Amino acid sequence: MSxxxxxxxxxxxxxxxxxxxxxxxxxxxxxxxxxEIVCVVGESGSGKSIMGKAILGLLPKPHVRATGxxxxxxxxxLLQLPDEDMRRLRGGRIAMIFQEPxxxxxPLMKVGRQVEEVLEFHTDLKPSARRARVLQLMADVHLPxxxxxxxxxxxxxxxxxxxxxxxxxxLALEPALIIADEPTTALDVTTQAQILHLxxxxxxxxxxxxxxxxxxxxxxxxxxxxxxxxxxxxxxxAGTADAVLRxxxxxxxxxxxxxxxGLRPRVKDAGTQMPLLVVRDLEKTYVSSGSFGRASxxxxxxxxxxxxxxxxxxxALVGESGSGKSTLARCIIGLETPNAGEVLLDGERITGxxxxxxxxxxxxMQMVFQDPFASLNPRHRVRDIxxxxxxxxxxxxxxxxxxxxxxxxxxxxxxxxxxxRLPSExxxxxxxxxxxxxxLVLRPRIVVCDEPTxxxxxxxxxxxxxxxxxxxxxLQLTYLFISHNLAVVEHVATEVxxxxxxxxxxxxxxxxxxxxxxxxxxxxxxxxVLTPEPGLGVPDVxxxxxxxxxxxxxxxxxxxxxxxxxxxxxxxAAPAPSPRPSGTVECHLAA
Amino acid sequence: xxxxxxxFLLNPRVIVGLVWLASVVLVAVLADxxxxxxxxxxxxxxxxxxxxxxxxxxxxxxxxxxxxxVHGARTTLLIAVLSTLAAVAFGTLVGAxxxxxGGVVDDILMRTTEFFQTIPSFLFAIVLxxxxxxxxxxxxxxxxVVSWPPITRVVRAExxxxxxxxxxQAAVVAGQRDHAILVTQVLxxxxxxxxxxxxxxxxxxxxxxxxxxxxxxxAPNQMSWGFMIGAGRSFLRDAWWLVxxxxxxxxxxxxxxxxxxxxxxxALNPRLADL
Numbered sequence: 001m002s003x004x005x006x007x008x009x010x011x012x013x014x015x016x017x018x019x020x021x022x023x024x025x026x027x028x029x030x031x032x033x034x035x036e037i038v039c040v041v042g043e044s045g046s047g048k049s050i051m052g053k054a055i056l057g058l059l060p061k062p063h064v065r066a067t068g069x070x071x072x073x074x075x076x077x078l079l080q081l082p083d084e085d086m087r088r089l090r091g092g093r094i095a096m097i098f099q100e101p102x103x104x105x106x107p108l109m110k111v112g113r114q115v116e117e118v119l120e121f122h123t124d125l126k127p128s129a130r131r132a133r134v135l136q137l138m139a140d141v142h143l144p145x146x147x148x149x150x151x152x153x154x155x156x157x158x159x160x161x162x163x164x165x166x167x168x169x170x171l172a173l174e175p176a177l178i179i180a181d182e183p184t185t186a187l188d189v190t191t192q193a194q195i196l197h198l199x200x201x202x203x204x205x206x207x208x209x210x211x212x213x214x215x216x217x218x219x220x221x222x223x224x225x226x227x228x229x230x231x232x233x234x235x236x237x238a239g240t241a242d243a244v245l246r247x248x249x250x251x252x253x254x255x256x257x258x259x260x261x262g263l264r265p266r267v268k269d270a271g272t273q274m275p276l277l278v279v280r281d282l283e284k285t286y287v288s289s290g291s292f293g294r295a296s297x298x299x300x301x302x303x304x305x306x307x308x309x310x311x312x313x314x315x316a317l318v319g320e321s322g323s324g325k326s327t328l329a330r331c332i333i334g335l336e337t338p339n340a341g342e343v344l345l346d347g348e349r350i351t352g353x354x355x356x357x358x359x360x361x362x363x364x365m366q367m368v369f370q371d372p373f374a375s376l377n378p379r380h381r382v383r384d385i386x387x388x389x390x391x392x393x394x395x396x397x398x399x400x401x402x403x404x405x406x407x408x409x410x411x412x413x414x415x416x417x418x419x420x421r422l423p424s425e426x427x428x429x430x431x432x433x434x435x436x437x438x439x440l441v442l443r444p445r446i447v448v449c450d451e452p453t454x455x456x457x458x459x460x461x462x463x464x465x466x467x468x469x470x471x472x473x474x475l476q477l478t479y480l481f482i483s484h485n486l487a488v489v490e491h492v493a494t495e496v497x498x499x500x501x502x503x504x505x506x507x508x509x510x511x512x513x514x515x516x517x518x519x520x521x522x523x524x525x526x527x528x529v530l531t532p533e534p535g536l537g538v539p540d541v542x543x544x545x546x547x548x549x550x551x552x553x554x555x556x557x558x559x560x561x562x563x564x565x566x567x568x569x570x571x572x573a574a575p576a577p578s579p580r581p582s583g584t585v586e587c588h589l590a591a
Numbered sequence: 592x593x594x595x596x597x598x599f600l601l602n603p604r605v606i607v608g609l610v611w612l613a614s615v616v617l618v619a620v621l622a623d624x625x626x627x628x629x630x631x632x633x634x635x636x637x638x639x640x641x642x643x644x645x646x647x648x649x650x651x652x653x654x655x656x657x658x659x660x661v662h663g664a665r666t667t668l669l670i671a672v673l674s675t676l677a678a679v680a681f682g683t684l685v686g687a688x689x690x691x692x693g694g695v696v697d698d699i700l701m702r703t704t705e706f707f708q709t710i711p712s713f714l715f716a717i718v719l720x721x722x723x724x725x726x727x728x729x730x731x732x733x734x735x736v737v738s739w740p741p742i743t744r745v746v747r748a749e750x751x752x753x754x755x756x757x758x759x760q761a762a763v764v765a766g767q768r769d770h771a772i773l774v775t776q777v778l779x780x781x782x783x784x785x786x787x788x789x790x791x792x793x794x795x796x797x798x799x800x801x802x803x804x805x806x807x808x809x810a811p812n813q814m815s816w817g818f819m820i821g822a823g824r825s826f827l828r829d830a831w832w833l834v835x836x837x838x839x840x841x842x843x844x845x846x847x848x849x850x851x852x853x854x855x856x857x858a859l860n861p862r863l864a865d866l
Contacts (some may be wrong), residue, residue, distance in 0.1 A: 021684040235628060333764060334764075335760055335763060335764065355763070355769070356768075358766075359766040359768075360766075362764060362765065363766075366765075367761070367764045369757045369760070369761060370757070371757060374757040374758065375754055375757035375758050375760075375761050376758055376761075377668035377762075377776055377779075377780070378758075378772060378780065379780060380775075381781045388761075388765050389765035389766060390763070390766070391767075392765045392766040392767035392771070393765075393766050399680065434762070438761065439764070442765075
């Protein structure tokens with residue numbers, strides 16, 4: 001690397017005195033060469049985002065500020081630059097792509113105008129030239145129908161489209177360096193693969209350097225030329241992507257890479273086939289009443305879904321956001337009331353029961369929620385949180401209850417001392433352990449896990465998945481496991497059901513589904529999985545960008561507008577479920 | 592990270608407010624020790640200027656202004672605190688039930704609350720006192736009746752946001768009963784805004800109590816700051832201290848409560864305080 005675009009030399013960023021540590025970033029050195037993509041990998045709290053903000057001069061002053069080192073860009077030290085020069089540099093020579101495209105865009109301004117504004121501030125282009133450049137940029141980021149797109153507001157676009165707009169804004173001035181802070185974390189898996197593809201393509205075409213901040217080694221493998229692994233504000237390992245992925249030196253890097261779920265089925269023991277839970281023709285429709293002349297909207301979140309869950313089986317419901325998987329789970333556990341259909345628990349019908357009638361059945365079925373930061377009452381101590389179901393069911397005396405809670409805490413790997421703490425004093429992984437203990441303390445037979453790892457750091461995700469797998473074996477539990485990520489699923493599921501727009505489009509044993517997916521949507525989901533193996537390149541999943549509006553389900557096969565292999569028949573007739581060796585598939589071409 | 596108490600007690604504005612409020616409370620508690628005489632007793636010539644034998648002078652009937660101030664603090668604070676407690680208790684109950692159960696219950700309770708809110712509160716208080724006849728108890732009733740709606744709105748909004756959080760759903764899945772969820776899961780998490788609104792309500796109650804007493808609708812036979820201002824207002828040009836001294840006492844007390852309320856707000860919501 002002869003002539004780096006950006007050199008960070010001994011950067012130290014201090015935190016305010018009341019923080020739990022002194023430096024967010026300490027003595028960090030990093031260089032980014034011309035036309036290079038450097039990934040900075042680390043978990044939350046590693047200081048990777050603070051470093052990105054320091055480069056852009058966006059640190060939350062005065063509490064957090066750079067106290068040492070230099071950041072050299074094209075011969076100038078960014079830390080010494082006056083605010084006015086820094087402003088000209090931002091958007092001009094350095095551009096930023098943010099994690100959450102919705103908040104990065106002004107919701108009240110047409111997106112074309114927002115891209116144009118960048119040009120207006122930084123260049124002397126005439127209005128007509130500016131407009132032409134905006135359309136050019138829209139084409140560069142592969143937004144279809146650019147003329148219509150420029151006149152849309154952010155909320156009219158999908159997450160992937162919005163992120164493309166943000167990328168267009170970043171590219172507008174041909175910057176020397178783009179800083180991308182977790183630009184795909186908020187997106188669905190299939191969209192993530194497409195956005196990574198786009199960043200790689202544009203970086204090559206424009207000769208830009210990219211500093212890519214991420215927590216996911218799967219992303220690193222797809223896109224990085226070089227990698228720096230950060231922990232506690234320091235670089236623990238740096239090198240070419242190939243070298244770091246193939247032979248990581250630091251233990252921490254090894255742990256991070258090992259934590260990325262690959263695509264090797266691990267759970268083999270299928271459940272015995274006496275169904276414990278039966279769902280029949282379940283339907284859930286949300287109606288939002290129309291007002292001020294708007295028509296009322298009805299969204300069929302779950303559309304005549306049937307499934308069976310055998311004893312000690314583990315069924316994963318997989319789909320993108322909006323597929324209805326969470327709604328289905330909430331109908332099953334009784335947090336939502338379905339409009340039609342029924343749920344049978346061990347042969348007994350539990351739909352249509354009042355909350356009070358449902359209470360005894362709760363002992364059979366419990367739930368682990370998605371976000372352990374939201375699912376634990378911040379004012380209750382861990383011990384009381386875990387004891388809550390026992391107290392609510394009220395069948396044990398105080399001493400026995402305390403004993404059960406202590407056992408359960410120990411079983412999920414928490415100490416008795418941690419039992420006396422508040423949730424805010426625990427890490428994300430520990431909190432999820434508390435949530436698992438709460439779900440299991442009643443000794444239920446079925447546990448519904450709603451994306452239990454998606455709010456956690458990667459290295460913790462693996463621990464929680466392992467814990468769930470262990471507990472299932474030991475306590476002979478049956479899992480209904482919801483996830484948007486197929487790679488997570490194959491750790492824990494014996495069977496997989498893929499949902500799309502409220503329907504289960506394919507269902508089969510895990511190994512079979514992974515080996516021979518029949519539905520084109522399942523194939524696309526599998527292709528979107530990022531693995532930490534270098535040199536595979538970004539997968540091209542071949543899907544259209546966005547899921548259709550669930551209020552307006554396409555006629556015929558609901559997947560046909562996005563389907564890469566659709567034929568004429570797909571647009572007119574809905575496919576019936578047809579059997580495959582261990583399940584069903586709903587596709588004209590797979591039948 | 593600093594604790595709540597550190598953030599609260601190290602705030603200079605809170606210190607100023609607490610020092611003043613604590614001295615007023617102390618004076619109110621020790622009123623009978625500090626000035627054992629009946630504040631209505633005539634102790635000297637009328638219109639004695641402050642700084643003489645009686646520190647703060649006498650009023651038009653020769654009553655000791657200091658004794659009035661000290662005993663008035665007791666009446667004013669007691670009525671303000673009691674009416675605030677009543678308003679907070681009732682407002683919380685209505686707001687919590689409306690927010691948690693929603694639907695028709697919410698509609699009925701909130702339309703009723705709005706009915707109370709649309710009546711100009713001070714006029715309403717006057718009407719209530721006129722109907723109930725002036726007494727300390729009725730002052731508490733009138734003030735709490737006009738001040739509970741804001742509490743209801745705050746609690747309802749908080750309950751609405753807290754009840755959609757996952758830990759409430761977790762309690763539902765655990766099989767906890769509705770009223771238990773409301774009391775053990777939801778309400779404790781609405782405390783911060785409730786404490787802030789409640790503390791500021793004490794200041795409003797002092798102002799309403801003083802205004803009612805000023806109009807002669809206060810508790811009879813009980814000295815209060817508003818009554819002192821009302822009695823002294825016709826002599827403003829000749830005896831400035833009759834109005835000024837209790838007036839400044841009201842001003843400083845209300846100000847100190849507001850400082851404390853804002854300090855509570857900053858300490859309970861540290862993220863906002865940094866902005």
